[in-house]
Amino acid sequence: MELGHVTRLDDVARALGVSTATVSRALSGKAGVSSEVAERVRRTAAEMGYVANVHARTLAGGTTTVIGLVVHEIGDPYFTEIAGGLVEAAEQNDLLVQVCHAGRDPGRELKQVRSLVAHRVRAVVLAGSGHTDPEVDADLRALLDGFTARGGHVVAIGRRHLESDALLPDNTGAGATLARHLLELGHRRIAVLGGPPGLTTVQDRLAGIHSVLDGREDVELHVLETDFTRDGAATAAVEVVERWPRTTAVLALNDAMAIGVLDTLRRRGVRVPEQVSVAGFDDVAVAAQLSPSLTTTRFPLTEMGREALQLVLTPPSGEARRRRVDHQLITRESTAPPPQE
Template identity: 50%
Template structure:
């Protein structure tokens, strides 16, 4: 098969019939790969005319100790809490943090990572959900593999399919706890205002919700909106005053607290009392969750600590195998949930 353009490490891996991680080890002389396979990969690379990224190679001796942190929305309390954890740990290590913001698209994320690479950062942390379809991560995987060849360190928060060190929030079990809580209260018709369905975080939390209500014959109605307060408003409006008006819902779950706060706002505008008429639950336990009226029941995710864990991962010596730190969750029951009327 004739190839066009400059060959990339991912092309070498494909042609050699090995994983991208194995190709990276073969080219960098890492362990965890047999001499025969390593020689085969290098032979294929030579045949393809592959050379490690010239920009990355130039950086190999000149990376700076700055940590590049990529988030989806720094104004979102979820990401600002993670950023606070990253900055606290980085400060203790006498490292600065450069924050970049990307839209929730693979193309935007990749562009921002490439911008960080041009800034010669020595390590990168990507915070924010990855994609349920691993094909969406292929270009990012290739870019980070080249970064690793140059001596860079990378870690992610909330992504399953990038073959690098990862901090994984307990999204599935948090969903189970929320679903079980509502089912135990007696709710049988529950609405869910979700973010984009292709995101890992959304898929994991919905799967957990379904597991948590599995024994109670609960009907779940899911609408997908932007992962924001405005998305919560739009989703609540659709559930109670739009297409799904006749479902007689008794509870609504926002898949993050920003959405849940938007849900509370829309219900208040419509004169729907919480929790008398509808219960509302969120995820994350951002700082204002306890201060809204009524105080929000939510699944607490340790966002600040997740940022700290990510810094700890990039400060460790590089490993041939990706390492994972899994976090816990805690269901915080407040005034926004109660048994349904009747």
């Protein structure tokens, strides 16, 4: 074969003495080709360096082997671990994953999903909180409805308002579990660092905390709104220390935020957990490696990514499949009984 020649479908067909249609069906996994012939086609194509022209196939009206994953913050370990599980499962099924970073901006997210749909991805996976105001996601829902009507597949992770297959972490239960943990240790002066109130994850986790702590006359509870990030929590932790210096426990609504709190307290010379206990949500991989290691509630993040891919591979039924993801309290070094007065 000449130097610089790009191997085409008909090159493989000629080498095997079969039709290009047979080669195409074998490589795409369609019916009508025996397993023996399909294996011979795949082996020969690989030996000849054939690479499928995905763009041409898309223009012909098909879908790509690409899964679009849209996350709020690619740098947040929560989304990194979900993405890792999805990518690993996709590779095992000869699929690729295109990851998009929305930055918790609904307009940016909509633009990215439009691009994925225009490129005829096989499925769109949306990971991260939805919005409490249904109007915020109205255009996104309309776009996804059209995508599914044309044969696309949508899977949501953590979004309960979308009418699609979904994995739904028990955020309310996790909030209640952490609040009870702090109460059982003896904490009565507690600060909660929440995120933007328009996010359903923030709403649900706060609801769980309030279900345990509200109405207790012996509890002094302060809730601060901040960015749902490490930096946002680090800044809020300064406010906690300065406004409510007698606080004995800080509960951050995700582990990245809790890490920001630990950093601020360390810089201020506040000992954890001897003076102040700190807890988070999600149990990202680094939580066990911190000093002190972080008490949190565990969601199986990598497995959630894998399960999202399984939902993509399973043909949709007439009804959206909604799977609850349970949590587990992971008690580590960052929480202890409050100091004696």
